[in-house]
Amino acid sequence: QMVPRCAAGTEPGQLGVLRKRLLGFLTTSDQYSPEKMLAKLPMVDLYEERALILSKLGQHEQALMLYAHRLGDAAMAQDYCERLYDPENEATKDVYLSLLKVYLKPPDSSAPMTMQALSLMSKYFERLDPAKALDILPPTTPLRSLQPFFESAFRHNCEQSKSLQISKALIKADHVHVLHDYHTRRSRSVTITPGRKCKVSGKKIGTSAFVVYPNNVVVLLGEKPHQHIDPVTGRDFKQNPWD
Numbered sequence: 001q002m003v004p005r006c007a008a009g010t011e012p013g014q015l016g017v018l019r020k021r022l023l024g025f026l027t028t029s030d031q032y033s034p035e036k037m038l039a040k041l042p043m044v045d046l047y048e049e050r051a052l053i054l055s056k057l058g059q060h061e062q063a064l065m066l067y068a069h070r071l072g073d074a075a076m077a078q079d080y081c082e083r084l085y086d087p088e089n090e091a092t093k094d095v096y097l098s099l100l101k102v103y104l105k106p107p108d109s110s111a112p113m114t115m116q117a118l119s120l121m122s123k124y125f126e127r128l129d130p131a132k133a134l135d136i137l138p139p140t141t142p143l144r145s146l147q148p149f150f151e152s153a154f155r156h157n158c159e160q161s162k163s164l165q166i167s168k169a170l171i172k173a174d175h176v177h178v179l180h181d182y183h184t185r186r187s188r189s190v191t192i193t194p195g196r197k198c199k200v201s202g203k204k205i206g207t208s209a210f211v212v213y214p215n216n217v218v219v220l221l222g223e224k225p226h227q228h229i230d231p232v233t234g235r236d237f238k239q240n241p242w243d
Contacts, residue, residue: 008048
C-alpha cells in the first residue's frame, strides 16, 4: 500500500524540523548563492527546496515543472503563480502562461495534464493572454471544452470595453466643464475708475499696469504682487480657488 507523501517540513521527527528550517532559510535569506546551492542539491527528492531556489533565479517554468510533475501537486503550482503574478512586472506577468505550458508539455513521456490546463484557463482567464494560451493548446483540443474559457474571456473583454467607454465619457465631460470654466474666468472684467487705488500702496491706478485677483482686488504691478496670493486677505487662489 502506497504511503501518503508528507508536505515538506511536516515529516515526523528531526527530518521535519530540519527541512522546515531549510525551507525558511531558502525563502527569506539572501546570505547564500542560489546557483551554488542549486548545484549542491540532489537531483532526486528535495523538490520543494529546488523549486524555491529556481524561483529566486527567475526560472519559474522549471519551478512549476517540479510542483506539477515531480510533486504532482497542481494546487502548489497555482499557489506559486498566485504569489508571483504581477501584470506590471515583465518577469512574472506571464507566470500563468508558463504553468499552462507546463501542464500541456510534460518533461517526459507523461500524459499532458489537459483537465488541469482547461481548469486553469477557465479560472484565471483574465491573467492569460488568450492568443498565447490558445497557441499552446494541442490542435486536437475539442472546441466544446474551451467554451467556459471563451465565455469568461469574452465577458471580461466586454466589461473592460464598457468601463473604458464610461471613463472616456467622464473625461470628456470633465474637459468640457474645465473649458467652460476657463472661458468664464477669462471673460471677467474689472472697472478702473479715476479714483480707484492699489490695495497695497494706496496709489491711484490710473493708466499704470496692474494685477486683478479673482476676488477683484487690484494691485499695481510695480508692487511686485504674488501670482496667486491676494496681499489683502492672504488667500492663495492656487490652493483655494475662487468660486
